[in-house]
Amino acid sequence: MLCLKNSTNPGWIEAVKANLLVTISDHAHCEKKAANTGMVLINKYPEKSDLGFAMCNLIEEEIDHYRSVLKFLDKMGEKLSRDTGDPYARDLFTQVRKNEPGRFLDHLLVAGIIEARSCERLQILAEHIEEPELKAFYKELADIEAGHYVTFTKIARTYYSNEEVKQRLDELSEFEAKLVENLTNEPTMHG
DSSP, X not given: OXXXXXXXXXXXXHHHHHTHHHHHHHHHHHHHHHHHHXXXXXXXXXXXXXXXXXXXXXXXXXXXXXXXXXXXXXXXXXXXXXXXXXXXXXXXXXXXXXXXXXXXXXXXXXXXXHHHHHHHHHXXXXXXXXXXXXXXXXXXXXXXXHXXXXXXXXXXXXXXXXXXXXXXXXXXHHHHHHHHHTOOOOSSTTO
C-alpha cells in the first residue's frame, strides 16, 4: 500500500533508543508541521472544496497528535525542545515543481510520501520501544499516518489521471529512497 522503495536503516532505532526524548520532541514538531501542510494546501487551493474538507480532518488529527505528544513530554517531566528542522522533508520538497498544474500534484504526493515514511517509522517505534503506553500510542499513530498517505494520493487521483499520479509518485519515491539511503541515523523522526 505504501509507496516506499526501501526500509529505514536498522541503525536508526538504536539511535532513537539512546535519545528517546530527542525523538519524542522532534515527533511533536513533525505533527505540527503536518498540520501546517494541510493549512498551506487549503490556502493555496481554496476553490477545491473536497481538498478543504479532507485537509480540515487531517489538520484536526495532526494537532490532536501534537497535543498527545506534548502530554507524553509533560508526563515525563520534560519540555518541548526547539525545532531543529527536518532536512529530509526540506530536501523532498525541493522536488515540487514550480508551476501548475504539476505543483499541486507534487505537493500532494510529497506530503503523502512523508506520511508514508512517518508511518513506517512509527511502526518501528511501536515494535521496539519498551514503555507500554508509548508503544500503544505509536502503533495507533502508525495506522492513522497510513490513512493520511491514502488521503493525499486519493485527492491527487481526483485531479490527475491514475497513470500520471502513478508515474510521478514513482519518480518522487525514487528520490525519497535515495534520501533515506543517505540518512545518518539521527534520533529524529526522519533522521
